Amino acid sequence: MTPSKLGFGFMRLPTLENGSIDIEQVKKMTDIFIASGMNYFDTAFVYDDGDSERAIKEALVDRYPRDRFLLATKLCAWEQAPDEESAKQQFFTSLKRTGAGYFDYYLLHAIQVDNYHKYDEYGIWDFVKEQKEKGLIRHWGFSFHASHKLLEELLTKHPDAEFVQLQLNYADWENPAVEARECYETARKHNKPIIVMEPVKGGTLVKLPPKPQEIIRKASEKASNASWAIRFCASLEGVMTVLSGMSDISQMEDNLSYMRDFVPLNEDEKETIRKMQEALKEIPSIPCTACRYCVAGCPKHIAIPDIFEAMNMHMEWNNDELAAELYEEALENGGKASDCIKCRHCERACPQQIKITRLLEESAGLFESGYTG
Ligand code: SF4
Ligand code: SF4
Missing domain, CATH: 3.20.20.100 (NADP-dependent oxidoreductase domain)
Structure with missing residues (x-):
């Protein structure tokens, strides 16, 4: 066949x-x-x-x-x-x-x-x-x-x-x-x-x-x-x-x-x-495909692709209200971006070779500083 x-x-x-x-x-x-x-x-x-x-x-x-x-x-x-x-x-x-x-x-x-x-x-x-x-x-x-x-x-x-x-x-x-x-x-x-x-x-x-x-x-x-x-x-x-x-x-x-x-x-x-x-x-964005390979081994249970979705909503679409909402949703089942302890388990699992820890720092800087979109 x-x-x-x-x-x-x-x-x-x-x-x-x-x-x-x-x-x-x-x-x-x-x-x-x-x-x-x-x-x-x-x-x-x-x-x-x-x-x-x-x-x-x-x-x-x-x-x-x-x-x-x-x-x-x-x-x-x-x-x-x-x-x-x-x-x-x-x-x-x-x-x-x-x-x-x-x-x-x-x-x-x-x-x-x-x-x-x-x-x-x-x-x-x-x-x-x-x-x-x-x-x-x-x-x-x-x-x-x-x-x-x-x-x-x-x-x-x-x-x-x-x-x-x-x-x-x-x-x-x-x-x-x-x-x-x-x-x-x-x-x-x-x-x-x-x-x-x-x-x-x-x-x-x-x-x-x-x-x-x-x-x-x-x-x-x-x-x-x-x-x-x-x-x-x-x-x-x-x-x-x-x-x-x-x-x-x-x-x-x-x-x-x-x-x-x-x-x-x-x-x-x-x-x-x-x-x-x-x-x-011409549009900067995080190349995350939401495969979630990074999530299983994270000791802080950080919903990494969901946080990156929020970041991309901010970076690609300039839709900051929705980006803030997505970030809040990402925290419902896991840790904050700033909870990351930089063990880099996620980076070893990521097929896209994304610098996850650096981007989580940026996400924390954006979303955890009183940002509401
Ligand atoms: S580096 Fe951070 S996000 Fe990645 S697995 Fe470790 S704690 Fe989780
Ligand atoms: S492993 Fe990489 S591409 Fe897959 S969800 Fe995590 S950050 Fe995104």
Whole structure:
């Protein structure tokens, strides 16, 4: 079965008021997705402490024949894996949680400069190949958040990796902290099919600042902001699937409206994207994708991405009233920016290499000095 061009990422699922996954809505979304001819579903051992994989079972695996969908999940050797045994056990736990019998795509999760040695140390590269030989994995690869130089090194060392998952979006195409273009070109050089994650930059490209917004409104009255971001990635040669972490039915319907019968960007649309890239470069912002990898290990339980959302509201949008509100909300479940003890656990976990401690100091300076917007 060929993977659909749009993949359903089970990372930002809709939730109920009590914070648990709204499984009934997820079932409806799954039905709409499959009825639209799509088939690719993506989860991970660590998403929602396993609830994402459980939701896959309930919404998908238990309700559809196994040959109607393709399922991807991931093993994270650096999170919830203090040793080799617990890292490898993630694979068997994922099989049990999802009830899928086998995985169509299996990934070494979120490889970056501070953790890739764990995958070597625990022998995970060989482990996934053994599972493939046993028929429990159809294709294996890795998701990646580091420089193109490290990607080059890994693809040279592991030429049998069957695909790579990269964070690509038009705003980070030339961003030196992400190296989207260079990573894309490296994967292409090695002839690897590419799965795109974070095409909408964690939702950032849905809420554009005024100037880029004006550029795309002029180009099209109808097309949604997300459509530009997702179609940009899907139009790149060699891209197998673009993952979208759809959080409700309306987002799914929007995504499907242009991905069901996908048409690549034409030359005029590519020019619009180039203009937006230029406009975005002029606006300073924190490149946080809200992946929340930094939050789990913070001894002060600081809601780092929520604080950065408030900072970006201030920096990108100049909406200081909303920025102050967002900061207050960020404190509801965690510590203040000034509680940071600079242990830097978060910085080691951050795929975007954000200087979190320095930015928290700036956030504290802004929001904790009587600032009300
Ligand atoms: S450096 Fe600060 S924000 Fe980061 S994990 Fe440590 S206490 Fe938390
Ligand atoms: S600061 Fe980094 S690790 Fe934390 S949510 Fe943002 S991008 Fe993810």
